[in-house]
Amino acid sequence: MGRENVVQVEARGIYASNAQSMKEQAFPTLLSGRFANMTVSEMYKYAWKNMTREKALEVPSYRDFLCQQLGSEGCEFYSARDVLKREYGEESTLFRYEKNRDFSYFSHEYVRPAGGLSDIANAVERSANRFGVKMYARERVKALNRKDNMFTVHTDNFTVSTKKLIIAVPSFPFKDITGDVAEEIKSNRQFEAIISKPAFKAAAIYSYPWHQTKAGSNLSRHDLAKWAKRPFPEEEIFIVGEAYSVLSEWNEGALLSAYNALKEGWEIEQPEHY
């Protein structure tokens, strides 16, 4: 039986099993000069060497930044290394800079809950049940309004009034929610700065699995998270979720933003004790 060729990367119509082979076949000009002996991760480190927040703000588009640091071929090659082709141009350099910094404490020793990620949702459900929380599954929120010092939540089948409101709908589906509260949130520059990134995994396609900050807004994720924690200073509205967090793309971000809301609105410091 012949040896099977495993294709990991594709660029310019060439399929290769590793980055070096791709470099040799599709990016021959990189075989001489500064990047000749660098691996992809060494090129990444080179691009970010001596990087500061000020420099990140000077080049708002992450793609422009990569091309400035690595040259046009270098940045094409760097972008080609992913099986999933990303549009780096839409992403902000500040977002990437802060992400590198904020994720630096990650051990990258991944732990999977015994029953999968749904263990987290199940634990939250058990905890909510202990407090007598009434839950409605599969109810789509359609509108959020203010009425007589209260908030009203309109779903497919119900209208609920409440003094305090936690919004946990990611920014992509949130765009379809109407009502004065929702419209005010949507018109905010913090909300407008969030972009969702599509992903393809095995045979599944997700329209808005992860979020980033778009190029040109130059908004810090820390400022965005601070805004979401209480978007209107005098009002009891809290927006939570990965889309609005500092550690975007991970559950950790969603959980931390929920913790911030609990601290802000209920003075709960250690939710894990509940």
Ligand SMILES: Cc1cc2nc3c(=O)[nH]c(=O)nc-3n(C[C@H](O)[C@H](O)[C@H](O)COP(=O)(O)OP(=O)(O)OC[C@H]3O[C@@H](n4cnc5c(N)ncnc54)[C@H](O)[C@@H]3O)c2cc1C
């Ligand atoms: C394939 C894949 C693999 C991943 N792997 C990992 C991993 O290994 N580790 C990790 O930490 N993270 C992982 N993530 C990321 C993680 O799933 C997210 O960070 C996390 O789910 C974000 O939580 P959230 O509450 O912000 O949003 P979501 O989990 O998206 O929850 C938002 C909820 O809002 C609901 N909703 C939307 N619109 C409305 C509406 N109008 N009314 C009412 N409800 C609405 C949605 O149905 C959804 O249930 C993965 C994501 C994907 C797609």
